[in-house]
Every structure is written in C-alpha cells, then in structure tokens.
Amino acid sequence: MKQSDLPKCPECGNMPEYSLKPNHLGWVWGGIRCPYEHYSVKLNGPASSRAKAEETLAPQWIELVEKVSRGKTA
Numbered sequence: 543m544k545q546s547d548l549p550k551c552p553e554c555g556n557m558p559e560y561s562l563k564p565n566h567l568g569w570v571w572g573g574i575r576c577p578y579e580h581y582s583v584k585l586n587g588p589a590s591s592r593a594k595a596e597e598t599l600a601p602q603w604i605e606l607v608e609k610v611s612r613g614k615t616a
C-alpha cells in the first residue's frame with residue numbers, strides 16, 4: 543500500500559511514514575510511524591522485500607488507527 547493511502551495518525555492527522563531499512567543481507571526491518579511518533583507499528587521479524595514489509599505493515603497500521611479512533615468515540 544502506498545504511503546499516501548494509509549490512514550492518517552488519529553492524534554495529529556499527519557500522514558504516517560514507512561520507516562524501512564534493508565540490512566546487509568537484503569532483509570527489510572522497520573515499521574510505520576507517525577512523523578511525530580504518536581503511534582507506530584513494527585515488523586515482528588525481517589521481511590524479504592520492501593513490498594512484503596509494506597504488505598505486512600499496512601493492515602497493522604489500519605487496525606491500530608481503527609482501534610484508537612473507536613476508543614476515542616466510545
């Protein structure tokens with residue numbers, strides 16, 4: 543999922559960013575985070591590619607944002 547398609551941070555409304563780094567073996571580590579670090583999700587383990595990492599992280603971020611938004615309105 544493209545960074546611009548991700549739901550915005552429920553705290554500040556800013557677009558979250560992928561923060562991914564490949565290591566020397568080409569495995570990708572990292573997560574998605576709000577630029578102001580209100581919320582973040584991280585990979586449990588390295589992904590085999592950047593695309594794979596984004597595929598794993600996007601639903602986690604979406605779930606987190608939904609959970610937080612629900613908590614606020616409840």
Ligand SMILES: [Zn+2]
Nearest residue numbers: 551554576580
């Ligand atoms: Zn934020």
